[in-house]
Amino acid sequence: MNGPLNISKNTDKAYQAKYDAAIQALTYIDNNMRVGLGTGSTANIFIDLLGDKVKTENLNIHCVATSDESAKRALAVGLSLLPDAYTDYLDIAIDGADEFDNQLRLIKGGGGALLREKIIAQATKNFIVIADDSKYVDTLGAFPLPVECVYYELKMIFKNLEVIFNRYADSSAPEFIPEFRKKRKNDINTDNNNVFLTNLGHSIIDLDLKTITDPENLAYDLQNIAGIVEHGLFLKEANIILTDNRVLNK
Ligand code: 5RP
Numbered sequence: 001m002n003g004p005l006n007i008s009k010n011t012d013k014a015y016q017a018k019y020d021a022a023i024q025a026l027t028y029i030d031n032n033m034r035v036g037l038g039t040g041s042t043a044n045i046f047i048d049l050l051g052d053k054v055k056t057e058n059l060n061i062h063c064v065a066t067s068d069e070s071a072k073r074a075l076a077v078g079l080s081l082l083p084d085a086y087t088d089y090l091d092i093a094i095d096g097a098d099e100f101d102n103q104l105r106l107i108k109g110g111g112g113a114l115l116r117e118k119i120i121a122q123a124t125k126n127f128i129v130i131a132d133d134s135k136y137v138d139t140l141g142a143f144p145l146p147v148e149c150v151y152y153e154l155k156m157i158f159k160n161l162e163v164i165f166n167r168y169a170d171s172s173a174p175e176f177i178p179e180f181r182k183k184r185k186n187d188i189n190t191d192n193n194n195v196f197l198t199n200l201g202h203s204i205i206d207l208d209l210k211t212i213t214d215p216e217n218l219a220y221d222l223q224n225i226a227g228i229v230e231h232g233l234f235l236k237e238a239n240i241i242l243t244d245n246r247v248l249n250k
Pocket of ligand 1: 039043095096108111113114
């Protein structure tokens with residue numbers, strides 16, 4: 001199974017909505033902040049806008065990026081990056097999402113950066129999600145849930161994942177597919193079989209559960225499988241979502 005693509009349904013309208021959310025996110029940035037930068041098309045817009053803001057207002061801002069791609073982009077627009085492994089806190093982090101619900105629970109990881117994204121989201125005082133409103137859902141799960149695994153004894157990990165899948169999948173979900181996400185057009189890291197590898201060298205399986213009615217217990221069960229490094233359920237991290245010129249708060 002190929003992983004979900006980051007292609008918007010209505011490009012122009014969706015782009016404008018992402019742009020509006022990113023502009024709104026800029027208003028949360030103050031001088032001397034340490035800022036976490038997300039990954040994906042919405043986060044990219046924010047990175048570009050932040051680069052402009054820092055330049056025009058001559059701000060002292062330092063950033064940490066959630067992917068090599070975002071780091072590259074940040075440097076290209078003149079943002080300063082803190083060295084990996086030496087940052088103990090962030091003032092704010094701005095990132096996109098693949099889905100969100102009205103309790104500010106998210107699915108993330110469509111771009112394969114979920115592990116770094118969750119580390120950053122948990123390290124910051126203020127985790128702000130920017131998203132066009134096509135990402136809003138009543139119930140999480142239509143977007144296949146990315147689960148990041150170590151690249152070792154994959155069949156053993158699949159067996160455990162299948163048990164979890166069968167416990168939580170909606171009756172409308174397809175059967176469990178024991179395959180890792182394949183490399184997509186712009187992905188750089190792969191193994192010899194064209195399996196997508198994250199920046200940290202892990203593989204991802206996308207669980208097409210269709211409807212996740214109990215995300216808290218699903219998250220708990222996934223965390224208990226050896227070999228699973230992280231999953232794309234961000235249930236407590238977001239405190240603000242900026243979407244469709246609205247601010248959703250906890
Ligand atoms: C990457 C992510 C992204 O935030 C998510 O995929 C949304 O991307 P986009 O802004 O391109 O729709 O979680 O791992």
